[in-house]
Amino acid sequence: MxxxxxxxxxxxxxxxxxxxxxxxxxxxxxxxxxxxxxxxxxxxxxxxxxxxxxxxxxxxxxxxxxxxxxxxxxxxxxxxxxxxxxxxxxxxxxxxxxxxxxxxxxxxxxxxESATPPFPIEENSRTKEELRLKYRYLDLRRPDLQRNLMMRSQVATLTRQFLADEGFLEIETPILGKSTPEGARDYLVPSRVHPGSFYGLPQSPQLFKQLLMCSGYDRYFQIAKCFRDEDLRADRQPEFTQIDMELSFVDVDDVIDVNERLLAKLFRDVLGVEVSLPIPRMTWQEAMDRYGSDKPDTRFGMELTDVTETVKDFDFVVFKGAVENGGSVRGINVKGQGGMPRKKIDKLVSFAKDYGAKGLAYIAIQEDGSFKSSFAKFMTEEQSKNLIDAMAGEAGDLLLFAADKNKVVWDVLGALRVELAKQLELLDKNEYSFVWITEFPLLEWSEEQNRYTAMHHPFTMPMEEDLQYLDSDPGRVRAKAYDITLNGNEIGGGSIRIFQNEIQEKMFEVLGFTKEQAHSQFGFLLDAFRYGVPPHAGLAYGLDRMVMLMAKEDSIRDVIAFPKIKDASCLMTDAPGEVDEKQLLELGLALAEEDTEVAEETEEG
Incomplete structure (x- = not known):
């Protein structure tokens, strides 16, 4: 009682x-x-x-x-x-x-009083996640999850105070906005008052925060809820939280300075960890060449080595084909793993194929200096020695090679080095290795759309010295963009914005927009730019991902109170759910009948 x-x-x-x-x-x-x-x-x-x-x-x-x-x-x-x-x-x-x-x-x-819980309320629960998420209100009683959410609250509070002390104003921007087809897929909300029209939930407050700079607010921030209708992974959710900011009258160094001091404060006050400033910077090109990733994990070595020049005269058709097609041959040296069993190497080959490789070539150097190789018969003794020297190979090392277009080679070896680091237990969660990645490509070619698309968004400023290539060689143009990465994760990113009309119009032209299309989608921003816009820049952190790394968790679900699962549903509330016919009628909506034949084909395929 x-x-x-x-x-x-x-x-x-x-x-x-x-x-x-x-x-x-x-x-x-x-x-x-x-x-x-x-x-x-x-x-x-x-x-x-x-x-x-x-x-x-x-x-x-x-x-x-x-x-x-x-x-x-x-x-x-x-x-x-x-x-x-x-x-x-x-x-x-x-x-x-x-x-x-x-x-x-x-x-x-x-x-x-309490009924018997469906699982024990204890730290490091071994209960299946599906059951814990169904009873999330019980799962949240676990001390480890409570510590995570208290840490998240502390990070948000410290951030607010720090940015307020730096002259930032906290201003809310709308949740119900206009859908824009560029970028990830929007969540749409039908309007009852405007039948047939839809709001788009914000993927970020990007356009509104730029308008605030036009309005003279100088420094804005917001801990903003954002939405993306995309496939989920361990570090993604359909709704997520950004620490979002925008600053006027600044350039790259100004944005980086305030954010380095913010990160140093958060890690010192929350974890007692001193972040050494300034944080190292690396261009996108250097990151890709050394680590095969624009969010490199620099806690361990195993860097990529470009051996294209060394192998260009080999008779090995895989290497020769990659070089002739304008690609490259690169490798990683897995120190001390020359004795790795063939079965394990075969698993690495399968892993590489998942990232687009046609295969994976290897040289296993034995302790006596001899070697086994998947392409030994295509090398002379001198060629094999030159290749091993180029890879700084020593007795007991395993050398792994990928050959293809640069993007494929980077993707394969970038993922492979991280996978091997996990297997060899080289990743220390108590180490926090920050890197700024700068000078991203402004544009990337979309085979699907047969045109250039913005690597970040259409309002990113090109490097001034590369403006001359926008017409003649758009793929060469670098952006004044910057990402902050931590232990192989992008935790934040931003850019200097375009504020000159002629550059913005040229950017839309390169992206394949007509003036009418650009105005249809972004007219209110372009109109605002006619009335005096200051140079401005911004950055946004993924709060969930940052706290996940600070809490040494492997999934952002462990730092979000009520997360969704991989199909974007909530096991606790059964969202999303069906709605009454009356609600659909009020919105002027009718559900399409599912094509049975198409559904059956989808299930079979």
Missing amino acids: AESMRGLHRTHRCGELSAANAGEMVTVMGWVQKNRNKGGLVFVDVRDRSGIIQVVFEEGKADADLIAKAAGLRSEYVVAVVGKVEKRSGAVNEHISTGEIEVIPSELRVLS
Whole structure:
């Protein structure tokens, strides 16, 4: 039977008590973590978000009714305990912050009873994620998830204070906006008042924050909810949170400076980790050439080596074909793995094929200096020596090679070096390795659309010295864009924006927009630019991803209170769901009948 809280006021959270409180009368409230009944002695662990406190009901110190009541407590009952803090008479528990003390109760109230939970409420739960997400409100009671969400709250609070102190204004931008076909797929919201018209949920506050710069607000930030209707991975969700900012009258160094100081503060105050400033910078080209990735993990070596010149005269058709088609041959040196079993190498070949490789060539150098190779018969003795030297190969090393177009080679070896680092346990989650990636290509060619598309977005400023190539060689143009990466993850990105009309019009032209199309999609921004626009720039962090790395988690689901699963559904609420016919009629919508034949083909295919 649940009891009232009348007359009781919580004095402390459970984990806030310490030996300094010995002798004090306290009132704590929380959930029963564990109940151990030793006859006339009952130990009850009470838990709240701050930690656990042990409450001891003992004959001679508590009356029989109180002990009997305590003996009847079950896991997850909500209780209030009034009692005196004493130093433990038994062994100290070094695993909890309150391990030196216990509470000797004078009063116990059961505020709420609980059914038996479908899984234990414990750290590092082994319960399947699907079950935990179905009962997410119980999963969120786990101390490790609570620490993650408290860390997230701390990061948001510190960010707000830091940016406010730097002269930024927190301004909200609309959630219901206009859909733009560029970029990822929008979530659409039908309008009842405007039948047949739809709002697009924001993928970012990009256009509005640029308008705020036009409006003279100088420095803006927002912790903004954003939406993208795209396929999910461990570090993606259909709705996510950005720390979004925009600054006027700045260039690249100004944006990087304020953000380096923000990162240093967050990691110092939240984790006690000192970020060495300035953070290293690397151009996009250097990152791709050395690591095969524009978000390189620099915690370990195994860098890519371009051996195209070394192998250009080999008779090996795979190498020869790549060179003749304007591609490259590159390799990585996996130190000390020359004795890797053939079966394991075959698995690496399969892994490489998943990233677009036709195969993976290798040289395994034995401890005696001899070697085994998948293409030994296509090399002379001198050629093999030159190739091993080019790769800085030594006895006991495994050399792996990919040959194809540059993009394929980068993708394959970039992913392979990270996979090998995982297998060889080279990744230290206690190490935080930041890198700025700069000078991205402004544009990338889309085979699907048969035109150039913006690598970031259409408002990114080209490098001034590359403006001359916009007409003659658009693929050569670099952007004044910058990403901040951490341990092989992009945690934030931004750019200097175009603020001159003639450059913006040229950018739309290169992207294949007519003036009418550009005005149809972005007219309100282009109109605003006619009335005096300052030079401006911005950056946005993925808050979820940043906190995931700070908390040493592998999925952003572990730092979001109520996440979706891979098909963008919520196991707890069963969203998305069907709606009433009446709601559809009000919106002027009708659901299309599914084509049975098409559905069957899709299932078979």
